Amino acid sequence: MIWLLFVLAIDQRYHTFNEVAHELDSIALCYPEITLLDTIGYSTTDSMPIFAMKISDNVEINEDEPEILYVALHHAEELLGLEVCMYMSDELVTDYQLDSTITNWVNEREIWFVPLLNPDGHSVVMEGIDTTWRKNKRDNNNNGIFDLDYDGVDPNRNYDFYWSKGGSSDPSSEYYRGPAPFSDAENRALRDLCLAHNFIFCNTYHSARTGLGEVIYYPWRAPGYYSPDYPFIRLVADSMSKLIVNEAGNGHYYALPGSGVDGRARNWIYGICGTFCYCVEICTTTIVPGWMVDDICLRNSIGAYYLLNRVNSTGxxxxxxxxxxxxxxxxxxxxxxxxxxxxxxxxxxxxxxxxxxxxxxxxxxxxxxxxxxxxxxxxxxxxxxxxxxxxxxxxxxxxxxxxIPADTPNLMIFPNPTRNVMTICVANPDQFSSLKIYDISGRVLKDFENPSSNILIWLVKDNMDRDLANGVYYVIGETTDAKFVRKIVINN
Ligand SMILES: [Zn+2]
CATH class of the missing domain: 2.60.40.1120 (Carboxypeptidase-like, regulatory domain)
Known part of the structure; x- marks a missing residue:
């Protein structure tokens, strides 16, 4: 009798590690002004680089702009998240300066991608060793051999947030949380990136091997225990999920609160960093035929891009x-x-x-x-x-x-330039006889009569409560023996 061993080949549409590395390199080479390719760590067992790509204008500088993070492939077999991240990185750079919305996002935000957090596990899947592999390749029994039935840590149970309550303590479990919180390099790499930045939003991409797919989980609801920002995190999840059309084409993803008490990424990133962090379960299964991937990426990018607009909305x-x-x-x-x-x-x-x-x-x-x-x-x-x-x-x-002696009069303006609100700080206001806003021709547009308060919140309107046009103006405060002139710019 002849036994045929079938190794399920992974469709070529899915990126291998080398293809990810090559493509990110190409992007960084072709778009050096708006991309920064970094290695944020090396995998636990095979020391493969973990890449992070930043996309923004003035990319070398940490500008005063909201930061958003997209992370994929905590779990090795959940290939679709990596594809969504590569799809979006590619679209953001190629459509920069061609599409006004994308140009605005790149100019006004700092957008980060960590497309392949678990390269060791990913290679197990892509090489066909085990196409249902979930964990990394930590050598749990220290025998120097990769044992499919005993090795690996579940990277999405290794974060130090109620770590001991999540996953399993059994190394052979597919949900093994590791010997200690942050025992594994993949988790430390993402931890350090998050601690070094102020991400407003983060999507971590997964796909459901069992249970519910096409869901966005958000932190958190445990019995009697809600995340402090729960109503707002939920609003964002609801809006984002409604923008992603489901596989069947007859509805959209939906949003559910997840448990907060385990070592998952979304709970640590929200609980410790304050980032609104979502777990997006892409599609209804982990690996689908290659011809379906582009469409899945397109539909998911619409939800992901929502976050880039939401950072500038209600708040x-x-x-x-x-x-x-x-x-x-x-x-x-x-x-x-x-x-x-x-x-x-x-x-x-x-x-x-x-x-x-x-x-x-x-x-x-x-x-x-x-x-x-x-x-x-x-x-x-x-x-x-x-x-x-x-x-x-x-x-x-x-x-x-x-x-500066406490009784010295002074005048400070923040922020400058401004869009629609300016804070005028008057040190020792009782020493000022007048405080006025002038246009460049010397006309008085606004007179703060008797500036008795230290802090004036000015909505850039004139004495008649009309909005001021964009341009250069002067704030001039006078005391009996001094004149403070501050040039300001209104750029609405
Ligand atoms: Zn997962």
């Missing part, structure tokens, strides 16, 4: 500054009622002082805290649907150790 953003020096501050931003003291504080960016919180429309109370500074508390902040409210905050030091 609050702004920068936090030292009231005397104007230095950007890293401070804690608390939205009252949507706060969990057991999680790390949600901080503004250290470079720009920028915070950005995705909310729903409504009225919010905001507190800003920083050690050594007086806390700032703002109630009744109205967030309108579809609008990202800009709110810049000046924190006052508790003990003034600045070299």
């Amino acid at each position: 609050i953003t702004g920068c936090i500054y030292d009231s005397l020096t104007g230095e950007p501050l890293q401070a804690e931003v608390v939205i009252n009622g949507f706060y969990d003291p057991t999680l790390p504080p949600r901080m503004s960016d250290p470079t720009y002082g920028r915070f950005l919180r995705i909310l729903g429309d409504g009225t919010f109370d905001i507190e800003i805290h920083k050690k050594g500074y007086e806390s700032f508390h703002l109630t009744g902040v109205v967030v309108e649907p579809g609008k990202m409210l800009e709110l810049n905050v000046l924190l006052k030091k508790k003990e003034v150790t600045s070299i």
